Amino acid sequence: MRHRFFLSIAILLLVSGIACTSRPTPESAQEVAEPTMYEPTWTSLGQYECPDWFRDAKFGIWAHSSPQDVPMQGDWYARNLYVPGHENYEYHLAHYGHPSAVGYKDLCRQWTLDQWSPEKLMQLYRRAGARYFVALANHHCNFDTWNSAEQPWNAVNVGPKRDVIGEWQQAATAQGIRFGVSVHNINTWGWYLPAFRSDSAGPKAGVPYDGVLTKADGEGQWWEGLDPQQLYGPAQRASDTIPTEAFVQNWYDRVKDLLDHYHPDLLYFDSYIMGQSWRQFTYHGGSTYAGIDDATKARIERTPFKEAGIDIITYYYNQNPTWHGGQQEAVLNLKLHDLNDSVPERYKKGMVIDRELGGFGGGEQEMQAYPWQKDRPFGGWHYNEHAEYPTTQSVIWNLVDVVSKNGNLLLGMPMRPNGTLNETELTFLQEMGDWMEVHGEGIYGTRPWKTFGDEETVRYTQKGDTVYAFVKGNHADVLLPDFSDEKVNSLRMLGYPDTLSWQQDAAGLHVTIPARRGKEDVIALKVEL
Template sequence: MNKNEHKNEHREPYQPNWPSLRGHRIPEWFRDAKLGIWSHWGPQSVAMSGDWYARHLYGPYDGTEGFEQKRSRRQAALHRERYGHPSRFGHKDLCRLWRAEKFDPEELMDRFRRTGARYFVSMAAHCDNFDLWDSAHQPWNAVNVGPRTDIVARWADAARSAGLRFGVSMHAGSWTWRWLDAAFAADTEGPQAGVPYDGHLTAEDGKGTWWEGLDPRALYGRPRRHGEPPDADFIDNFYARLSDVVTRYGPELVYLDDARMPFDAGSVCPAAPPSPRGLEFLADYYNAVPQSAVSIKTIPDADRQAVLLDVERQQLGDTDPEPWQYDTSIGDWFYRTGERYKSTGEIVHLLVDTVSKNGCLLLNVPQLPDGTIDDETAAVLDGLGSWTDACGEAVFGSRPWSVHGEGPTRVDGAKAREAALAYTPQDIRFTRRGDTVYAFLMAWPDDGTVLIRSLGGAAGLPAGRPRRVELLGSPAPVRWQLRTDALHVELPGTPPNPYVQVLRIA
């Protein structure tokens, strides 16, 4: 048995150090799952202007990096035209406008289940620092403000009722400290030059307003300049909230949006000195929920079972010996009007390439502010479901084969940033289940003939001589011949689905 295929047999309680945590194993349910659905949804959805809105509504300032400038100017202009100056109407006021009035988690989860998804991840708190549950440590939450309902609890109930594993994602750590410093800036020119944004408001300023009784500092943090290290109170609050959400809802996957454990060395925003609180969280969480995983984005090889590697909007070029997760979105992370969506065909290609390399795909579904999805998103999900209905046996519960694939189209360099690739009929990806090898045809050959060179007699790969070759979803027989150079397969006249075709080779 492969070392990564055994169940977690750790018996001693985990201790808050890497040597102890390396005894943890990524659970088999995750390795079998292959496809998850993720919900980026919250106050930032209100403007329907895409991701990072809670930061960029304030506009560019000294801490705005080059890659942010274009989006920051676009979102700031929209915000001022629609809502007014951020000294009067800032992120806190968006929280009130998010109502989730048509949120039906059971209906959505049924659709997600029909895509083939085996797990679902709810946003717990994005970088905007607003908690989507009945938070014990953040009064700016979905029960007190806006929807007036526990979003995480409702997602959790719906996911588990539909038979999906449940996870949460927590972004309100290092990124929040770095993000919401923009709320403490001011215009540098124009009629409002020098007027401080609403991050400077205090609880006392709320008297007579809709937010009376709430403290903006609980949402934005203390006043700070770009580059200041986070303070102990902010770190304590983050880990108290993280502990609260996992204790309440028992998620089996926790997604942390950071390069390393939040506020530790290598984090997006390390404390000074680096904080060990992340290791304490890992030990407590794995002791409470052993068949679980916590994902971060930069992991030394020695720690690849202690935590799960997550790769955001970027594919790996080859099979990884350890399980990993690739996360992406149908469109922007948060709903944006007019955004170009990935097609079903693109998503199927991404799923197949990821699974062939020992990964799982976590696919974000952007929701409208009211909680619904638009018709284009629904069509993409339904197309994905039709494909997994026909070809899912080659994906779910599979493991990588001896090679992940063959053909001229490789995912590396600039292409790794999930560009839509022009696959050719020579491009094939593989998985296995027991003695069966599945060959994914990334493009349909015009002449109806496929040459699978990795299965040729001279390839030397441990497949053995095929007994039977079938095309999933097609009743038509497939003619084939094993030769030295390749397994030659003659396909029926038309493909059985509009996307990737799959040969089952027993």
């Protein structure tokens, strides 16, 4: 593939650049070890080590925002508006019109962000405790939120007419927050199939949806000069289960463009880049791909995404040190279905595995040997005016639980289409920040202890000779049996000025806890060993 040729050239240039660079002298600068130059093999990528900044940061916020926020009806609207019988289809008919005339392309124009202030939002996110921030570069809807050189359907050309990724990056840098981006459009190929169909009954039966439109159809329209096929993907038949070489190359080129211009320290992929594509089609295609046979699965496993995926990881790992004076700071997140033994060891070593909350199987019940990440939305992935929100204390406990098991929590924070947060979100950020201000020392910069916790109400983190025991619930007396063989020198409760009553015996550490507000409250005991 063309991208593999350019990858080889890039590696040669980087190696040459490093060889020709004089080493810093002890008098002028601290000497930095030369970064590893990776090859596109798992043996090479297995040398990767997760940088300390990510392991120390623990908590990130994710602006999961795109034109799909416009109807304020939640995630996957861009697909489901083309699915008769779906509530999004019915909503679209009532508020915008039939998808043969008004489709997702037209919603892209209505994504205004006219009240969006990334600087103010980033201040709120940092105050809430976030130490890294991730912005949605594109979703399955295939709309790029940056000044994309490879996708004309982008936020600079259509909608807000702003470089959303660029402005987020500047705001994060100003707040001293690590910046990341998430890329999801690898799913576009199968995800958008409904846009090429039509109603099977009713007055519009047989009238194709706007997914079939071409650039020529735009003459005299607001989107004149743009090609809907570049948004929805090429016209597809149900049998076209393998993405074309051109589609994969465009994906690679767009990711490379994103990396080259915005230098993110975290790059998140929403599954499938390592050859799991058959799952993509059974998952998104419904009955169209149900019962796919093993031979077809094997054929799809040979998708060029496998090669493009490992190539872009290699490119990212080799470029990142050039942005940081030779220091490797890259974090590559790949969302997989679980964290158990079915995940190849090479994946766990070569990147930071991500697991979406609630969507997939287990694995988070145990402490993980490698750093990992859990992502979850606050309310919903895209803005939904009917969303139900978790309590602040439940998010706090989720964070504590994940950190105790060697992970980070990435929390999605959807915005209205005008770029603002609602009152529930603002209240949450305030409450989260209040808690982190008191308890953050037991979160940031910690590592797992010898065990992650005790039953369902206690979780541990460690920093040097200090163990932090996080306790959930309004308990008057707590027994921590994991301290039965430890020598405890002192103990106090974070945020509580008075001395606690405690004693240690063969059963463990007995602590009397002051009365608290409710059963969900999470406190932290600082135990010096």
